[in-house]
Amino acid sequence: MKEKFKQISLINEFEADNTPVVCLGMTFKNEEQRKEYFREELRKKLPELKKIEGFPIGEDEDIIALSDPPYYTACPNPWLNDFIKGNSERLKDDQSPFILDVSEGKTDPYYMVHSYHTKVPYKAIMHYILHYTKPGDVIYDGFCGSGMAGIAAYLCESTDEIIQLGYRIENEKIYDQEDNFVSEVGQRKALLSDLSPLATHIASQLNYDFDREEFKKFMLTEIDKLENDLGWMFETTYQGQKAKINYVIWSENFICQSCAHEINFWSVAIERDEKKVKDKFSCPNCGVLTSKSELTRAMETKFIPELNIYSETSKFTPNVINLIYQGKRTEKEVDDKDIEVLKKIEDYRMKYKVPTNPIPSGDEIGRLKNNGVYYVDQLLTDRNNIILCELKNRIKKTKYSKEALFIITAAINNLTQLYRWRANGKGGIISGTYYLPSTPQENNPFNQLRRKVEDFLKIEFKNYPRNTLVSTNSITKLPVENNSVDYIFTDPPFGANLMYSELNLIWETWIGVLTDNDTEAIVNKSQNKNTSKYYELLNKGFKEYFRILKPNGWITVEFSNSKASIWNAIQEAIQKAGFIIANVSALDKKQGSFKAVTTTTAVKQDLVISAYKPFEENIQKMHEQTNTPESAWTFVNQHLEKLPVFLGSKGEASVIAERTPRILFDRMIAYHVQNGLPVPISSAEFQVGVAQRFPMRDGMAFLESQVAEYDKKRILVKEFTQMNLFVSDETSAIEWIRQQLMKKPQTRQDLHPQFMKEIQHIAKHEKLPELDDLLTQNFLRYEGDESVPDQIVSYLHRNYKDLRGLTKDDEKLKEKAMNRWYVPDPNKQADLEKLREKTLLREFESYLEELGTHKKKLKQFRTEAIRAGFKKAWGEKDYQKIVDVGDRLPESVIQEDDKLLMYYDNAQVRVEM
DSSP: OHHHHHTTOSEEOOOSTTSOEEETTEEESSHHHHHHHHHHHHHHHHHHHTTSTTOOBSOHHHHHHHOBTTTBOSSOOTTHHHHHTTOOOOOOSSOOOOOOOOOOOTTSHHHHSSOOSOOOOHHHHHHHHHHHOOTTOEEEETTOTTTHHHHHHHGGGOHHHHHHTTOEEETTEEEOTTOOEEEESOOOEEEEEESOHHHHHHHHHHTOOOOHHHHHHHHHHHHHHHHHHHGGGGEEEETTEEEEEEEEEEEEEEEOTTTOOEEEHHHHHEETTTTEEOSEEEOTTTOOEEEGGGSEEOEEEEEETTTTEEEEEEOEEEEEEEEEETTEEEEEEOOHHHHHHHHHHHHHGGGOOOOOOBOOOOTTGGGGGGGTOOBGGGGSOHHHHHHHHHHHHHHTTSTTHHHHHHHHHHHHGGGSTTOBOOTTSOOBOOTTSOOOOSSBEEEOHHHHHHHHHHHHHTSOOOSSOOOEEEEEOOTTSOOOOTTOEEEEEEOOOOTTSOOHHHHTHHHHHHHTOBOOGGGOOSOBTTTTBOHHHHHHHHHHHHHHHHHHEEEEEEEEEEEOOSOHHHHHHHHHHHHHTTOEEEEEEEEETTTTEEEEOOSGGGGGSOEEEEEEOOOHHHHHHHHHTTTSHHHHHHHHHHHHHHSOSOOEETTEEEOOGGGSHHHHHHHHHHHHHHTTOOOOSOHHHHHHHHHHHSOEETTEEOOHHHHHHHHHHHTTOSEEEOOOOOOOSHHHHHHHHHHHHHHOOBOHHHHHHHHHHHGGGOOTTBOOOOHHHHHHHHOEEOOSSSOOOHHHHHHHHHHOGGGTTOOTTOHHHHHHHTTOEEOOOHHHHHHHHHHHHHHHHHHHHHHHHHHHHOOSOOOSBOHHHHHHHHHHHHHTTOHHHHHHHHHTSOHHHHHHOHHHHHHHHHHHHHHHO
């Protein structure tokens, strides 16, 4: 297999100093010659590259020094297309969305070596890559973060890794636990990009190998030399002897509001024996009982040499030193000699030009200014600034400068004052935020650096050629050719969850290149980016994804956010770009499995969105069939082909939500509206058409070519589970009733008690009809004036011995069936849909009349009626009506309802044209 793969590999490097190196079809005398050639080429290309959106902030030489072209550039990578030239046109056929718990693998060395804000474990990504691609295919991740997708693509060559995932390998072919063929063993090519130079710096280091033993020797030698020269900064005297400091616990000082006495927080609030921090404590001067929130910060003035200015910051004093004495850990209080050392270090600091940047205004980072922290260097103590700066200066011109810089960035977070001492002994940094604690723990940098070297070397690189390129660029403009990528896995920013460019500032200050955050897709008040701007930037990115992905290719979007408005923004961005969503799955953290999602309330869980790029011929066909029912059926045919045929194992099966007529109808409408096409068919007509055109099983539609496979597997199933539902509106309430009646026909009295429990989470604005109205408008009731319907007969025969064998017209059977509600067959369902639509449109008209009499927003309404009204107005091209009504709905309702948002956004575009 390795020989087979090397034939398609474009990069085949050898690390020996005098061994010829082949890179992108060119041969170099050695590795140094390769590096020098591509550095010069990058230098020539920089003027043009600077015109590309997302070019980072930094000096040319800093960008070149950080880069390792063509494998990694700290700017847009001009060699991405050269890398993928000659890629096979063949895609894996008959793909359906893959559903997986993405929680595995968070303790492996790749995951632990360098912190980053979000990481999908590479082992989880491997499942997706194996499912959607074959060896040699090109995958892309434009929000690559620390580069886990590249690692996953690389390790698809490792039989050991694949077997650990639970697969079986036979003759280089991979089979799952059900003995279904999955793929073949073999590395995939990976293109990784991110807007953040810090992210791509990490990704580049985790995605290529080097002489590890030589690097270890080099790095530990440099750290030893550094400690030999500057180790005195982390020494103390204990029982008359020198001892090495592990860490120092500092304390913030406050001013008593009662007597203006300065209070050392550590001395009054910490109870170490009981391992707790007191909420209330007494002022040691006046005795008044107070708390931290009632005090004001003590401030002191410090000089910043790099800027030649003085700055007033929160006052911290060192209290306790944790040290090593005679091979054992112990502690001592800071004494006068320790203070003398700190004063000496403060003078020594004047010799160094430490990397720094101003603290910008920001949603997260801005709070540092409350502590008087206005520059990055203020987040490290003088001695940690000196030691890291000296190390950076020493490694700058060496062979392993990039790897050594990686060790510095891996260690630096634990060396800032953001590192918090905790009474329970579990110190650390609060991830995703800037919080300067009142008890920062100053760690020994020599220890931290050595630990990160060991962590780095725990990664077991395989002896395979690397096929990963890393680029620093915006997702809104990808330097990649059309239709050239086989598969996309991406983990985009989640609204306001994380402020990446703010959180990366310390790291990026030390690597010397900063993020240009103009196109950073986040919700951030300081950057004037609301949900609409977030959606706009995401949509640009997904349009680029759509452009570079091959027709029939898949994109997997991993997503986690608790706000429905953010979920709708990302779903809207995906669909507006041209993708068709085939599955949205949510991780059930209790069960450790994914369930189908049918409502936006599911965003309280981690989601995985699977979507595909349709064939151009199908897109063209639908445009030619505009305003005819055939446009709908062209969509449904291609969509059914992309959906899984069967979900389940070990005697259990689940409903495939995307195959149900209601979800198919929603997807069909969404595609037509997002692509500016008229909706070609009504819900009633669609219900009848689905049943007439496609074989139906368990309420799901199949192609003729699929139904035999489903029937074969269905026979072996003992239990059949419905979709998990969270009832939050009328649609989900109807679906909940449908599920109950699919299990068994029931009376209104049977349904009512449980229904009342299920609707406790209905939104305040939702005018939910009574259960009787929902039943009447959507289902049928047997009233004894005709033969008993098949659905009820089947249920009664299964569950009542005395009724078995009785015919539809037997009085005893009729009596037992009386007043039971059931799910109608498609033809009768179509009649109900027509009646329901009329009712909803009457309700919508009443809202129009209400809005005509006053200018207030609607406070309570039937969302289904608004949806029906918008759909009708869209069909009539009355876009202004949609905008007018949408403007009078609460903004949160529009943002949190995917269907209303779809009509409203698209109508706004057409009104403004």
